[in-house]
Amino acid sequence: MDYTQLAAPLIAGIVLGAVLTGLIIPALKVLHSEQSIREDGPESHHTKAGTPTMGGIAIIVAVIFVCAATVRLSAVPRLALFAFLMFGAIGFADDYIKVIRKHNLGFRAWQKLTCQIVAALVLAAYHSSIAISGANVYIPVLNEYWDFGIWYVPFVAFVIIAMVNSVNLTDGLDGLAAGVTSITALFFALLSTVPAFLAGGSFCAALSGACLGFLFFNKNPAKVFMGDTGSLALGGGLAGVAIAMNMELLLPIAGFVYVAEALSVIIQVVSFKATGRRVFKMAPLHHHFELCGMSEKKVVGMFWILTALFCVLALYLL
Numbered sequence: 366m367d368y369t370q371l372a373a374p375l376i377a378g379i380v381l382g383a384v385l386t387g388l389i390i391p392a393l394k395v396l397h398s399e400q401s402i403r404e405d406g407p408e409s410h411h412t413k414a415g416t417p418t419m420g421g422i423a424i425i426v427a428v429i430f431v432c433a434a435t436v437r438l439s440a441v442p443r444l445a446l447f448a449f450l451m452f453g454a455i456g457f458a459d460d461y462i463k464v465i466r467k468h469n470l471g472f473r474a475w476q477k478l479t480c481q482i483v484a485a486l487v488l489a490a491y492h493s494s495i496a497i498s499g500a501n502v503y504i505p506v507l508n509e510y511w512d513f514g515i516w517y518v519p520f521v522a523f524v525i526i527a528m529v530n531s532v533n534l535t536d537g538l539d540g541l542a543a544g545v546t547s548i549t550a551l552f553f554a555l556l557s558t559v560p561a562f563l564a565g566g567s568f569c570a571a572l573s574g575a576c577l578g579f580l581f582f583n584k585n586p587a588k589v590f591m592g593d594t595g596s597l598a599l600g601g602g603l604a605g606v607a608i609a610m611n612m613e614l615l616l617p618i619a620g621f622v623y624v625a626e627a628l629s630v631i632i633q634v635v636s637f638k639a640t641g642r643r644v645f646k647m648a649p650l651h652h653h654f655e656l657c658g659m660s661e662k663k664v665v666g667m668f669w670i671l672t673a674l675f676c677v678l679a680l681y682l683l
Contacts, residue, residue: 371554371570374435378574381427386420386582390589393417398464416587419460421595424543424575425453428602431571442568444492448605449572451484452529453598460592471593481526484601489521492608503611505618505682510611524613529600531623534630534649536596539585541651541665545622545672546599547576552619552676553606556683565606572602585662618682621675622668626650 399415432446458480459471472480493500500517501510513520536542550573557566576599582588591599600623607616617624629650636644646656654664 371557371566374431374567374570375551375554375574377431377434378427378571378576379578380574381430382424382575382578383581384578385423385427386579386589389420389423390417390582393419393589396464398460413587416590418590418592419457419464419594420579420583420589421453421456421591421593421598424572424579424591424595425449425598427575427578428568428571431574432568435567435571442565444488444609445565445568445602445605447491448484448488448525449598449602451488452481452601453594455480455484456533456593456595456597459597460594463592478526481529482522485522485525485529486518488525488605489518489608492521493518496609501611502613503615505615505679521608521613524608524616525601525604527627528604528607528616528620528623529597531620531627532600532603533593533596535623535626535651536591537649538651538655538661538665539587540580540583541668542596542599543576543580543583543591544665544669545620546603547573547580548669548672548676549603549620550576550606552679553603553610553612555680556610556612565610568602569606572599585665615679615682619676619679620672622672629653 394417398417398419428449429446432442455477459477462471471477500513502513502517502520503510532542532546535545550569554566554569554573557569579591579595583591603616603620607613626649629645630648632644633648636642645653647653651664651668654667655661659667
């Protein structure tokens, strides 16, 4: 696969993502699937109450259609699609509960985590049973593979759960998660030009394109939010691709923004419980920069640029 072969799924993803998002917005309004805003969030976000959510359905459907037309279901895209759909389903169920209850809380934390653990273990065990490379994981910088043995399945499950929740935490500003994911997915699509990784290219290009198409309506001021339906699906899809390529440890480098967002929440919680003090004005990290005086558009733009830079760094480490 070369760069020109990535163009078709990328463009198709953009077109379908935009068209389907435009079509689904009126339907979501009819169904009264309005977003409930966190009461403890930034005051500037209270004006977003009532914006339709669950727009991630458009991203999922766009990727499915493009993959059906362009992807041969070998091990890499099959695992990515399974992860994409399984976590999208969990996110959809969570969003549906929020919409029905008219509240920003869906599943209880333990219910959501249990569903994620079960799905992650199923995916990890499935990949372990079909992986040609066995339990080997690529180690950046050292440029070699390490055999994780019996720890491979729990390691893969951890990567999936961590990625899914990190993307979910990143989805807090208009266009942030969609833009960061589009760039990260494009990075993995470019890896497909290396013969060993070619099977994941079309899926990643389709995912990148669908996120770009969604951005036409999700950029500030957003006309629709992706909801957990979208953010959990995106995290699952990216994790699935990285695992199938044996690039699990490259994912937190290319996806540095996701890691920073998740770490900011962990640091904030640990610091507050241990000392009663907060390290950040508000977590996740994007809210901290907002409360420091940066506009939402500037924070999103800064995180997009950071993602692009860390993707370049990941390519350099390869």
